[in-house]
Amino acid sequence: MVEIAIHNLTIEAENGSQLSNVDMTLQSPNVAAFCSDDPLFGETLFALLRKRGQPTSGTIQINGQPLKTLRHPEKIIGMLDDLKIKDHWLIQKAIRQAQKSSDHSIDDEQAELILKQFALDGQHSIGSLSLDQKITLRIILLLVKQPNVILLDHATDQLAPRHARAVWQLLRSYAQKTDALILMTSSNMTTMMSCADDIYYFSRGYLTSTRHLHPRTGVDCVITVFGTGFPIETAQRLGAHILEEAPEETRFLYAGNIQAILPLLEQSTITDVRIEDATVEDELMTY
Template sequence: MTKIQISKLFKNEKKQVLLEDFSRQFLPATVSALAGTDFNSANSLFELIAGQAKLDDGSILIDGQDSYKARKKLADQIGYVDGNDKNSLRGTVDEVISSTVKKNNGGISKDQVAAILKQLDIHLIEPADGLEAGRLQQLKIIVEIAKGKSILLLANPTAEMNELQRTQIWQLLRDFAKKTQAIIIFSSDSISEMQYFADEILYIDNGKLRHVQKLITHDTTDCLVTVKGTGFPVAMAETLGSFVIREANDEIRFIFSGNIQALLPLLEQSTITDIRISDVTVKDELMRF
């Protein structure tokens, strides 16, 4: 089973610190999310794990082998998908899958891939470059799954997918990780996506690993609540899972973790004039740490 061990990693590029004193172990059958105010640190980490760039200090070992020195040997183990890559795949879906399966004996069979595609409403006779953007992203991920990679690095992989497509592909990815003991590391700017589908979220700020959030359940996601007016029982809200990030005389803003129904009775104050509930951002979450 594959394991990634990162120790005291430092990477600087064009006078920007991308990773600083970054240490982490990534284990088999685990889906890890990278959260940052931008994708620079995550993209740099992907390049370093894949051996596409040299680190400035520290080490990255994949099954005890240096990720850069052994990059040619390790290449067959690592798959990469960039959700922002607009390049299409050539040929029909059938030709893409046939070529992939033929070149990768350690992956899954064409019949298995075809069954997966059918569930996603992707047909073998369709031209790959004619697929709608979300389904094309799904196909690119399935190609990497078909190769049987033990490490999947996914940069904002569902950027073009709708909610149904996103749920479908993550159900597939999580099942793949569990059954094959693969390591999946992905970046996203969506807290809800990370909290629903990752086993852990690594919060990175200015290149430093600020916090690791372990996710035991995936039934709720954080939200940002803004309350205007007076009389809101802050202390009680905090016992229910709230974290205040801004408090003024007539406004309070906080992150709420848990079932929003539990919070509603506290919002029924006659002196509260306005309530807004919105998606929480990575920047908001970083204020916790």
């Protein structure tokens, strides 16, 4: 098991990002997502975990050892930035380089099985790959090194949804099988809710809420109801969180089974209903 304990952490980073009095303990196996109104949140926190910055105050411990005394955090904490690959390389060479850079990397057979899951051939050049394939390969190379902790800052945001789901299925399997801890950020709320075990909500640098996601939690949506007569109190009992309310328009975040709320939307005085995926901004208005 790996544990990261953060106590009373405060930082005002050069990039303008800040964290204030943060306390949290992260344990493997787990995928933890950070939902923040600061697009540089991941960059700031992950830099601290790799000793690329200094907090204003507070402490970080990894497996009980103060981070500041850990000589080579990169040996247990992996980031995509660690990987140096070139377009003219064959995929096979990139795999070899990843194996050489780690004392406990996976073997050739295991690496080949992962490549096959994504229709990647070790004899193909990296330059011939599509953007989705290049992003996927970089994540695979990180897994080849088998770090105890993986930091992914908006790593899959550019992937097509179907491709992102496959990559996260691989990452979640890795976390469970190797007892690893994966920390992630994303601008896509659906990705975070589909992939994470826990979500940590941050607003203006403060940790405002922690939410454990059960396997059947599903993905939050935002429902906008036009017209009158919508039974708000009943909806709230079913899991609705009101975001905006006007005389003939009600907008709310819904975290339950969508089938349960549908009968409430069938009032004759309701003229229209719009259902959309929840955004980071919607979530931070609630949690």
